Amino acid sequence: MTIIQLHILDWYDDIITSWISLENDSYIFTCVQKDFTNGEKIYYGVKTDEKSSEQIQNIIEKKTFTKRDWSTINRIFEENNKSDNVFLLRTASLSVGLDITLSKVKKSDIRAIRFPVDISTLYTCQDKDL
Template sequence: MEKEDFYTIYIPALEKAFQNDSINLGFYVKSPEDYLDDEAISQVDQYLKQYEDQFLERTACYFDAKSHGFPSIQGVDIDLYKSKLMDEMNVLKKEYSRSKMIISQLLILDWYDDIITSIISFENGEFYLLNCIQKHSIIEDKTYYCVKIDAATFKQIENITEKKNFTAGDWDMINLIFEKNNKNDHIFLLKIKSLLVGTDVVLDKAKNLDIIHIKFPFDISTLYMG
């Protein structure tokens, strides 16, 4: 299990454990693992066998101390210790968060045996410029590079899609929009077989190493893999 997958499962359970840590069941305060189902516990156990994680060790210390009614942990007031853990949790939550959304509008800018470049809007009111950067010819999965844009920019590109043919100036404008918004907090990756309105998708937040530069119209010669 990858670290991102682990924290996607673990953090919601940890949040519940923090919310209920005032309930002591006779020298036992429920830990995050108590809020996971059997399958998730198995995945968490697998992760813990593979990796050492100091945040998890500190979390375990906190719930053990809370269970026994200790006022402090290694000289730090237990409430302050919890506050610091929650700050760390929120950082991890932001870093490994996944957004699950439903596509409400899909407009195609470029096509080559499937959607290459497009803009989409979600039911939650967010807008993205997408470009397919990898296509697996065997399993047919595609990876889309998703750049978050605002509503006005979406409308600006939408007006272009009404044309039968894009001009060089249209593509120049799309390139400018892409470069303006191609920054870490705006970038997500989407792995999917097909883009369809009504599809419930998960956007994975990109890391610094995932950020790439794309020139439109996209050169599809780099797209396909075995």
């Protein structure tokens, strides 16, 4: 699959949360692990439905997010954070035109995530099997 659109929702210290449009689907991706040796990151991606995708695009157009906007993004993420909609992506970077391969997440690996993400959890994460 090829990334058609990429919009950064939150970025801090090279840790990115973004909304990505692929050929036929859209996702909220957030970095959940980074290898500081080679720069490779693991992104947790939640596929969003069409209505949710439109809501996120409307928020993106505003450029500056309010607490209400983050609340909407969190609601969308939670509603779509189900086993059939969750994927992992392993890559050093994200960019428009990049071909990516998503890996399916097992139901037991589904995570509850709140946005904007507190990146301190990445610096203390010891789980290498994500």
